[in-house]
Amino acid sequence: MSKKRVAIIGAGPSGLAQLRAFEAAKKQGLEVPEVVCFEKQSNWGGMWNFSWRTGVGKYGEPAHGSMYKYLWSNGPKECLEFSDYSFDEHFKKPISSYPPRPVLFDYIQGRIKKNNVRDYIRFNTTVRWINYNEDTKKFKIVLDNLKIDKTYSEEFDYLVVASGHFSTPNMPYFTGIEEFTGQVMHAHDFRGADPYKDQNLLIIGSSYSAEDIGVQCHKHGAKSVTLSYRSKPIGVNWPEGITEVPLLKYFKGDTAFFKDGTSQKFDAVIMCTGYQHKFPFLPDELRLKTKNNLYPDHLYKGIFFNDTPNLIYLGMQDQYYTFNMFDAQAWVARDFIMDRYKIPTKAERRLDINKWLVENERLKSSHDHVDFQTAYIKELLALSDYPGFDVDKVAEMFKEWLKDKDENILTYRDKTFKSVVTGTMAETHHTEWMDELDDSKERYLFEDQKEKALEEK
Numbered sequence: 405m406s407k408k409r410v411a412i413i414g415a416g417p418s419g420l421a422q423l424r425a426f427e428a429a430k431k432q433g434l435e436v437p438e439v440v441c442f443e444k445q446s447n448w449g450g451m452w453n454f455s456w457r458t459g460v461g462k463y464g465e466p467a468h469g470s471m472y473k474y475l476w477s478n479g480p481k482e483c484l485e486f487s488d489y490s491f492d493e494h495f496k497k498p499i500s501s502y503p504p505r506p507v508l509f510d511y512i513q514g515r516i517k518k519n520n521v522r523d524y525i526r527f528n529t530t531v532r533w534i535n536y537n538e539d540t541k542k543f544k545i546v547l548d549n550l551k552i553d554k555t556y557s558e559e560f561d562y563l564v565v566a567s568g569h570f571s572t573p574n575m576p577y578f579t580g581i582e583e584f585t586g587q588v589m590h591a592h593d594f595r596g597a598d599p600y601k602d603q604n605l606l607i608i609g610s611s612y613s614a615e616d617i618g619v620q621c622h623k624h625g626a627k628s629v630t631l632s633y634r635s636k637p638i639g640v641n642w643p644e645g646i647t648e649v650p651l652l653k654y655f656k657g658d659t660a661f662f663k664d665g666t667s668q669k670f671d672a673v674i675m676c677t678g679y680q681h682k683f684p685f686l687p688d689e690l691r692l693k694t695k696n697n698l699y700p701d702h703l704y705k706g707i708f709f710n711d712t713p714n715l716i717y718l719g720m721q722d723q724y725y726t727f728n729m730f731d732a733q734a735w736v737a738r739d740f741i742m743d744r745y746k747i748p749t750k751a752e753r754r755l756d757i758n759k760w761l762v763e764n765e766r767l768k769s770s771h772d773h774v775d776f777q778t779a780y781i782k783e784l785l786a787l788s789d790y791p792g793f794d795v796d797k798v799a800e801m802f803k804e805w806l807k808d809k810d811e812n813i814l815t816y817r818d819k820t821f822k823s824v825v826t827g828t829m830a831e832t833h834h835t836e837w838m839d840e841l842d843d844s845k846e847r848y849l850f851e852d853q854k855e856k857a858l859e860e861k
């Protein structure tokens with residue numbers, strides 16, 4: 405009998421987790437299916453693979469990246485640590501709790517390089533379209549090899565969609581915006597704070613992107629940052645130079661008018677208004693339709709598409725937990741594909757989904773959100789042999805992180821946490837975050853040694 409074939413779309417942290425899950429099974433001596441991962445970019449890492457490009461990539465595909473220069477982890481690294489590949493194993497020394505993007509990218513790559521999975525990835529390959537045949541139970545995938553400009557198709561028994569959901573902007577309209585005299589763009593196209601030095605900047609939105617881009621621009625010399633919220637303000641203790649105002653009503657020339665009757669002139673506007681779950685390669689009946697939330701409907705255990713469970717979605721939730729959640733999901737998906745984990749009937753699956761949806765509706769505070777996702781992770785961990793970790797301790801760290809941000813949004817990244825994987829206490833970074841303008845791996849990892857060597861000379 406020929407081997408089952410599994411297609412994975414995307415070689416970001418979720419797709420790589422899936423590859424790693426199969427490698428782990430192979431190392432245990434189990435026979436694994438044939439796995440092929442399709443990645444439209446020329447390298448792995450998804451969001452963490454920084455690109456200066458905006459608009460389209462080299463081959464005219466929509467640019468995936470939304471990350472920017474000077475991006476530092478927005479939560480403690482101890483909350484996302486792989487439980488089968490610790491920070492200690494990778495860096496060989498304790499590092500701080502909030503590393504910059506290149507350092508986390510290095511960590512992601514470390515685990516994957518240790519397992520020879522690069523061979524399973526077809527880079528520069530876009531998944532263009534998918535059809536599912538109900539009779540043969542196979543997915544026909546139409547692919548574009550971007551480098552040689554060639555379209556072809558292949559058939560698979562399982563499809564894992566790991567294409568991310570923070571890439572297609574949600575871009576609202578505001579009256580008069582077309583006449584605004586400065587630059588208007590979405591956070592997806594933000595590539596660093598430098599252009600906003602000495603500018604008066606308006607940011608629309610009150611979630612992670614608004615908070616972080618606002619703080620980055622303040623740090624790198626914006627004259628003022630004004631955050632405009634729709635539902636509720638972020639409400640932390642903002643430093644002088646950053647203010648929050650209610651929602652923007654309209655623009656007139658370079659002036660923005662807000663709901664509370666105030667107005668102000670601005671040089672630039674950044675819409676930090678979130679992203680759309682967008683799957684242009686999937687037909688209606690296979691497409692996940694959801695807003696960004698902690699439990700998207702139609703996904704049993706947060707991953708199996710209920711109408712067609714051979715279709716698996718990874719990482720589609722709003723995220724407190726990231727890398728370790730993708731791992732926990734990928735391990736369960738692997739066991740289902742390898743017939744080691746059985747799922748109940750469609751009706752039973754629906755009841756289970758509904759239970760989570762009802763619970764999700766009840767959540768009020770950020771602490772409730774953390775507890776909800778923690779319960780979800782625990783459920784996943786019980787279903788596979790992904791190495792367990794102290795999820796309750798991680799939940800405590802998330803709550804500590806929320807408190808730290810409330811107290812001082814400019815210094816929370818100077819705090820340190822203890823790993824639940826190794827017990828190692830993080831180091832204090834050699835430079836306070838507000839004074840650290842260089843986010844390179846070299847400076848982050850080796851600057852203190854360089855300084856010590858100079859002192860000793």
Ligand code: FAD
Binds near residue numbers: 417418719723
């Ligand atoms: P992605 O990383 O988005 O990867 C998806 C991959 O799929 C990409 O490589 C893409 O090229 C590929 N792809 C998409 N469509 C196709 C197609 N049709 N054909 C072939 N390939 C395709 N998380 C944290 O833990 N800490 C942080 O500090 C943090 N900061 C963030 C900051 C920003 C600005 C953003 C946008 C996200 C941040 N995140 C952070 C969350 C981040 O999204 C996750 O950490 C992680 O990258 C999600 O992994 P993923 O594999 O699900 O998706």
Ligand code: NA7
Binds near residue numbers: 591609612613633636
């Ligand atoms: P989020 O977390 O989905 O937040 C989107 C924000 O945009 C949220 O504050 C919304 O306000 C706001 N929004 C959406 N539509 C509008 C309109 N029409 N007008 C005003 N405000 C609006 O996206 P982020 O980009 O912040 O974060 C995504 C990821 O990037 C995250 O995982 C980080 O790690 C980095 P609401 O509260 O709904 O009223």
